Amino acid sequence: MGDRTVNDGPQVGSPRAGGKRKAEHDAENDRPVRRIRALDPGVVNKIAAGEIIVAPVHALKELIENAVDAGSTSLEILVKEGGLKLLQITDNGCGIQRDDLSLLCERHTTSKITTFEDLTSISTYGFRGEALASISHIAHLTVTTKTKDSSVAWRAHYLDGELAPPKPGQPAEPRAVAGRPGTQITVEDLFYNVPARRRAFRSPADEFNKIIDMVGRYAIHSKGVGFTCKKAGESSNSLAIQAQATVNDRIRQIYGSSVANELIDLHSSDDRWGFKADGLVTNANFNIKKTTLLLFINHRSVESSVIKKAIEQTYLSYLPKGGHPFVYLSLEIDPARVDVNVHPTKREVHFLNEDEIVEAICKDIETKLAAVDTSRTFMTQSLLPGAATPVKEPPQQANGDTPQAKAEIIGSARRPVQNPNSLIRTDTSERKITSMFGPVNGRNTSPSPSKAQQNKPLSVPENIDYATVDRDYVQCRLASVKSLRSEVRCSVHTELTEIISSHSFVGIVDENRRLAAIQGGTKLYLIDYGRACYEYLYQLGLTDFGNFGTILFKPPLNLRDLLRVGVEADKPAFLQLDKGGVEYAVEKVARNLIQFREMLQSYFSLEITPGGELKSIPLLVKGYTPPLAKLAVFLLRLGPKVNWAEEKACFDTFLKELAKFYVPEPLPAVPGGDGGQREEDIDPEVKARRQHVRWAVENIFFPAFKARLVATKSLMDGGVLEVADLKGLYRVFERC
Structure with missing residues (x-):
């Protein structure tokens, strides 16, 4: 039989068997370690070209921008096979100097910038000098150009970023030809040397549609520039825009x-x-x-x-x-x-x-x-209840039809049928829900409010004077503030945010419990606007951090006197400070605020003098004054409620206390309502404050919620209640 060696598969200790490699095995049998080498410039240029020119439409976009940069007022675009076979753009711009043609397709050659700092003031379309260079590496590129002061046009051919002869054996230098002022760039056989990219395109028709869309965009934006675009071989233009068109x-x-x-x-x-x-x-x-x-x-x-x-x-x-x-x-x-x-x-x-x-x-x-x-008007016809149906018929025309009848038939045929249970409120100027509440408990038995009550406006804006100061905007780069903003975004309740961002404000329901009604789609919700304002004001504090306005006090207020008032109004906060009586607590908070006065003024526009006078507090919302009755309590709570030892916790707790201060306060029940006071028993200042709060809630806060509030999961927990669903109510009525 002879000696034969049978290969029974990987042996123990073999690399293929998963065994441990020996040192001598590594040295003798392993492939050599790969060294780092610089890529060939041709490979580098093809990689760059593939990043910049992804499709024919991107090549055309670069060529359009270069033509507009050259001061052109007319662009003619010719396309064949979606731009893969031919892409040509002709303009009447300033042209290119003959001596610059040798540099035209080299990478990073440009007339737009000279230093890197120029990027901060760039006002042209092109600036990197990569468009034509990239195109020349993946297509056959021909440029014909004539300047205003040149007697002839010059034509040059390019390949891989360099001048190339038009045919083998001919010189590569630009040659003189007849031509009109401007530049014509012809791109042929795009991606001819990148077959994988060329095969990836679906069809020439799809690419041509993308080109028409891009040309249309620049045609709309480029005022005073005419555009034409057509397929090669077709007599009519697919797109034609006159230069003088609006x-x-x-x-x-x-x-x-x-x-x-x-x-x-x-x-x-x-x-x-x-x-x-x-x-x-x-x-x-x-x-x-x-x-x-x-x-x-x-x-x-x-x-x-x-x-x-x-x-x-x-x-x-x-x-x-x-x-x-x-x-x-x-x-x-x-x-x-x-x-x-x-x-x-x-x-x-x-x-x-x-x-x-x-x-x-x-x-x-x-x-x-x-x-x-609000300016849209509609012609409507209504039939009053109890009115008899008109029996007089209009005179008939010869064919038996009146123009009015024809219009009604056509109008009814075109009018879409809407299911009543899908109708939603779209006009926020319509009657508010609060106007439907009637008096209860016998306080006012009249079926309608008196003339004095009818003439009294429910909401009135505050008369506030503002002064503009010249102060630069501060870009917040503090990691702690960015972290707090991120936490808000992570706690978002997506569904509730969408409801609030598209809601219609219905009306304030209860100012004592701070409830308002909003409509989202076909559903009616009660929302605790006190909690919603707290969420919004806290987020506003993070967004405008370091850029608050100021509410000035003239003359300044005595900080310690305010803190003494706060002790009387907020016993729980005082008890956290009480180790030596009222004066001890007042002095402790005052010293703390004076110690951090520079930080408070810089970040929060809260200005306190070294002598303990309060000169200003932050202005968060324009058109709304926070309840100054809570100012003393707000200042007192800055002592025990703010963590002054750690930056992130300090900003977080301070902004939360500031948001609580700004939240509209609960107001007494409406006179004549359940548990409400009599009209004559309510202080005039409270009446005025009610009008101001109502106006701010409807015209400032809820529009701001709609635009900027990120509704968090905590707001969903008890802050919003669905009270009616139009479709559900229709199902109830259908069973009756």
Whole structure:
């Protein structure tokens, strides 16, 4: 048989068997250790090109931006096979100098910036010098250009970032040709050397639709620039916009009259945040299944999920369920506040104070929508109860039909049928629920209020004087504050937040128990507005940390006298300090507040002099004065209730005490109600305070809840109660 060796599989100790490797095995049989090497420049350039030019539409976007930067007033775009076979753009801009053509497609060659610091003031579309370089590495690129003072045009071919001969054997230098002023860039066989990327595209039709969408966006935004775009071989243009067309006309040509007829102008700005916004948004008469957002930041087409979601939330109260708006928004921000170099395709940018800017824009959109909504009128016909049905028929026309009958038939055919149990309240100016409450317990047996009560307004704004001070906005970078903000976000109750963000305010139900009614969809809720205000004011303290306004006291108040009043009003807080009587407690709290007075003034606008005089307290909400009757208790509680030893705990406890101070106080029951006092027994100051609180709750706090409140799980626990469901009530009535 001979000697044969049988391989029965991995042996014990073999690496494949999972055994322990020997040192000599590692040295003799293992592959050599891989060394770090620099990639070939050609590989590096192809990798960069794949990041910047993801699809034909991205190549076209870069070419459009370069053409507009060159001062063009006319752009002609030609596309073949979705841009994969041919992508050509011709403009009438300033052109390119012949001597610059050799550098045109080298990476990071640009006329826009010279130093890195220039990025903080960039005001052009392109700035990195990578677009043409990237295209030349994944396509055949031809550039034909003529400047104003040149007698001929120059044509150059590029491959892998360098000048290339048009045909083998010919020189690579640019050659003179006939041409008109401007530049024509031709991109052929895109991704010819990246077959995996080329096979990934679904169809040329899909890519062409993306190109038309991108051209349409820049056509709407680029005032004074004409655009044409068509497929190669077709005689008619797929898109044609005249240079003199207005923004409305451009939207009408691209998106249709159904959008253009329902547009309202939007203008918003705030020097504090360094922004200016202009645009056109659709009103409540128009809605589509998916939001169309044309967003430009410093004239660059970008995407922002934050802005898009905020705008959709704003429209929730005005559009039917499932409806979305059309929005064109041009946002100009101080270039020093914008980081434009955060995305390879420049699709996204980052900027400071994003939340504040988005909130200001959405607030202005809501104001515009509300103004349009209140001005809408409808022709209605009503039949009074008990009135006889008219028997006189209008004269008939020859065909037996009247124009009025025809209009009624057409109108009824087009009017959608709405189920009554799905109707929701949309006009917050309608009758409030409190006007339906009648007197009880025999205090006022008249069926309707007296004329004096009818003429008395239920809510009145406060007459407050404000002065503007020149103070720079402070960017909060404290880790402790950021951690507290994160904790709020982590405790969010998503469903309740959505209800509050789209609610309709119904009315204040009970000022003594601080209850208000709101409608969310087809449901009616009672909400403890005291707890809701506490949540909102605490979150507002975190958001505006270090940037509070001030409420000045002239003359200043004596801190120790206030603390003595607080001792009488809040015995539990006093007992935590009582080791030597009232004066001991007052002096302890006063010394503590004076010791931290610089921090209190810097972060919270609470100014206390070294001698113990209170000069100012924080201003959290404009148009609303906190209950100053609670000021003494607030100052006293800053002693035992605030943790002064640790930074995060100090800020947390202080803001909670500040929020408690600002929360509207419970007020006596309405005269004539259950347990209410008589009208003549209520102090005039309390009556005025009731009017001010009612106005602030309806016109300041609940609109702020709608825009900014993050409803937490603690608010859901006893703070909100569902009291009625329209659909459930209909089921009850159906059984009766």
